[in-house]
Amino acid sequence: MKTINDFLAKYTKGDKYLWAFISLLSIFSFLPVYSACTNLVYTYGGDTTVFNYLFKHAFFLLIGYLILFLSQFINYKHCYRLSVFAIPIILILLLLTLIQGKKLDGVNASRWLYIPIINISFQTSSIAGLVTFIYCARYLSTKNNINIYHSFVFLLFPIFLIIGLIFPANGSTAIIVFVSVVMILFMGGYPLKGLIIFFIIVILSAGLYIYSVIRVVEKNSMNRVNTWISRIENFFDPKSNNSYQMKQSKTAIFLGKKFGRGPGKSIIKAFLPQSYSDFIYSIIIEEYGLFGGVILLFIYLMILFRIIVIATKVDNYFCTLLVLSVGFPIINQALVNMGIAVGLFPVTGQTLPLISAGGTSMWVTFFSFGIILSVSRMIEQKQE
Template sequence: MTAFLRNIKGDKAIWGVVALLALFSFLPVYSASSNLVYVVGTGTTMGHLVKHGLLLFLGFGIIYGIHRIPTHFFKGLSIIAMPVVLVLLIYTLAQGTTIDGANASRWIRLPLVGFTFQTSNLAAVVLMIYVARYLTKIKDRQISFKESILPLWVPVALVIALILPANFSTAAILFFMVLVLCFLGGYPLKYLFSMVAAGILALTLFVLTAKAAPDLFPNRVDTWISRVESFWDPADTEADYQIEKAKIAIASGGLVGNGAGKSVMKNFLPQSSSDFIYAIIIEEYGLIGGFALLFFYLLLLFRIVVVANSNQTIFGKLLVVGVGLPIVFQALINMAVAVELFPVTGQTLPLISSGGTSIWMTCLAIGIVLSASRNNGLPEKAREEMDESNPLEVLSGQL
């Protein structure tokens, strides 16, 4: 154990925050899983707890393994991974409509282990690394919009277009994060406005096409529209039902909460162990628990900014922001949905909600951030030697 701890490098505050969030997650997941057991009729509470523990154990294995990889290697790896995620996204859309009776347009089932895998989460991480690599490549020169279309915007458009039919919220968040990263990376602002306009136009055409030919994307566009409409004008819809139950849970929690495991609304609130787990946390631990959880996510954001600012390479800075910022942004959106500050999105609470893909991809991103924080202590000469020794840089430089 001592030897293992000696090999843990990187920002210790990030390690501590991630460990605390993971340990705390066992309490609300165990409590909220009773909804899956007694209402949905899936498994046992202990079974869900063990599964969550296994997912976190594998997640921390991912963090440990990834944080040992030198940061500059991710440049070349993003080139290799981009075609892979495009194939996975295409396969996910083409595989069918259901897995065990549920919509399967977001997941593929992993053979042997029995877990399902949400390919859009992996695609999001890979795309942010890819964009960071491209912005690093052009940092010292002026570019035209035309010459950036093929290497930058075509991959971005392909990934988002393949995610959009099944998961609008993830596609929208990913597009917004790409724009933020491009802005921070010095990409011309006038070109970004052009891409915003192009994105709005493409979304409008997609919605019109889906409405004109509803068999192409059954129920998806109607679901998006109903969620937005119920947010602005509450009606008797499923999204409104979820929000109402979430608000009841938050109101009953009060200042200090009802106590661990004593939530009542977990038995009535759909997705109480994933999308709406924050409402259950406030019901059981009160506003104090809710604000404490928010504080830790903001602390994670602060440390991500510190790591990015301390990194001596442009790629390191952009990489940390690109993969780290979406974690906190997703957490804030999940919380905003629970308190009705945002329409229902289906985004989980990172490291807290049950669900394998979300946990693993969050851990992958955290591992990358920690990898960058390890390099902050290296002298410039050592970093340059590492860059020159990376065989994948030859491939990424040519592309």
Template sequence: MKELVNNLKGDRVIWSFVALLALFSFMPVFSASSNLAYLGHGTGNTISYLLKHLAHIIIGFFIIYGVHKVPYHYYRGISKIALPIVWLLLLYTLVKGTVIAGANASRWIQVPFIGITFQTSTLAFIVLMMYVARYLSKKREEEDTFKASLIELWIPVFITLGMILPANFSTAALMFSMVLMLTFVGKYSLKYIGFILGAGIAALALFVLLSKAFPDSRFFSRVDTWSSRLENFTTNKPGEDDYQIEKAKIAIASGGIYGLGPGKSVQKHFLPQSSSDFIYAIIVEEWGLIGGLGVLTMYLLLFFRFIVAAHKTNSLFGKLLVVGLGFPIIFQAMINMAVAVELLPVTGQTLPLISSGGSSIWMVCIALGIIINVTKKEEEIAQELSDKARREAALQKLIDKELEEEDEDFLEGNYSIEDNTTNPMNAVLNK
């Protein structure tokens, strides 16, 4: 075990926070899975869900370990190869997407021969952030034009978002905002960012108008859900999502300051998606305000550590990778918690590393592995510089010692004036 810990390179603080969040997740997942255990005339035994979550977490940490061993500059080329593959997966999801656990959005595909469901938009998120980081770092030293960036950067971005938008508006909106943030950090022209923001809003408006023109099309089936959720949130009009929000608010109010205690949630039996989308409400009900604020604090501290890691990174590509892959994890967590307390309309975003679900956990682990990889490389560079400085200091000390001994020999008269080979004074004069 000690040898395994010693092999964990990179930012130890990030490793620690990830481990703490993963360990904490077992308690709310074990408790909140009871409603799933009763579905379909089940027995209510949540042990199987706990073991399934344990398997997801263990595989996730193996993913982090494996990814953090790959030099992060390899992801420049990987992003170019992976993006067309992601487009094919997204297109397949639009056509053949399945419905999971009662969710009415076709966002998943079934992996053949394995039986695992996979949400392709989560993989697309990671690949797109790597692609944007690669482009911005490549163009740093070159004078870029809007036409060139439109072809190399924005067309791939809009193709990716366009295939995610019909089934998952919240993820597409989060991705678009993160891309804009990444281009801002990468010192892309603010004027061009403004143009792209306007184009994105216009494209969304066109999509909504087309949905009104073709209301029976499966491609636009989710637009009515978005509009009803937004209308319910802004006008307090009763809707199907009100049941979830009301149960979530009851759970949060019941928790009080100290909570009902681990496993003692009542609303977990009534709240749909209690182990995924609304798991934060169960956490507050069982652990109280203290537990809810504790989870929020851990995400904020992880966010601060991402900022520190980005600041320490000398490579622009590495810096953009940390920002582009790390910040969305924190923003997704904030969105999930904001939905639970009704600060935002229902979005379907999970709580990273805590909510149940294999594909969401594994994709977060891939992003964390790349971030830790960047910090590992910076530590290796710092260690090399430190070793070089120590070697130079030791060599200088040895030279100073030799010169000091030669000066003592010269002052004591141990050299003859004719000895040009050993007398340091003569050696200097001969030069």
């Protein structure tokens, strides 16, 4: 026991509360994932069991913790330098992902980039979001007086391209990236006039794209626009026969009442699509009640609080923006996921960070936390 404590004390420095919250959510995730994966077994059948999905989740978490452990040692200066070179690389990857236009089980899967030689795929939009946030922090930290025209070329135009390449296949992620970027620019002191112009350009471009697709492209094509329209219509018309997911989600929340049905006792998990990822919060409330749902929300808010504490303690402006830039989008995603489950937002494909089953998104979340912990380590070292 002493050896383990010595190891943890030596190699897991940084904000202890943040370490605790990350570990708490990761360990807890096994319970709802194990319970909700019944849906996958029912859907795909065969020789696959719930334990297969649980082991897969454990593997992803193990890799995630390895990423977290290694990334906490990264010097923030590397993030500063590499973000410039990462932008053109991520643009190429997003373009390849969009062009690839693959289908997975008959569904549009162009948000994943498939590499045939090694037979793996990953979601480029998650990586693109993180790169964009770090790049924003870098640019804002280098300019005392930001020139709007200069920033449109070297800051806003690359961001516009990234959001534009994500949007056709993954509209919800593009919106979250856009909102997060606007928050970062506002916190970084970007001129309000330029921010409003950028906001209008993005909104008009998105509207033009949607209008063009509706007018030109067939309904049965792989584009996502008709799916977005359907989800928005269902959101404003809950009585629609097409709002199956939301009906099941609200039923799960209703059955949970105050203290839930108990771990693993969800009924709706067998009928609710994506109960192990997009709608896992509904299953958590059904099994652990409103009390469990509020506690989970409280933990995410405490993570947000620790992010703000770390950002305000560091005396390097880039580090402050870096912590806020990679930390806020995680909380944004969590709030959006929970808001969808309770019916505050239209249905999207956003997972619950550190809880939902997944791969790329989970690893990017762990890497983001690793960056925050690396800054926290720097603060501790200076204090020592």
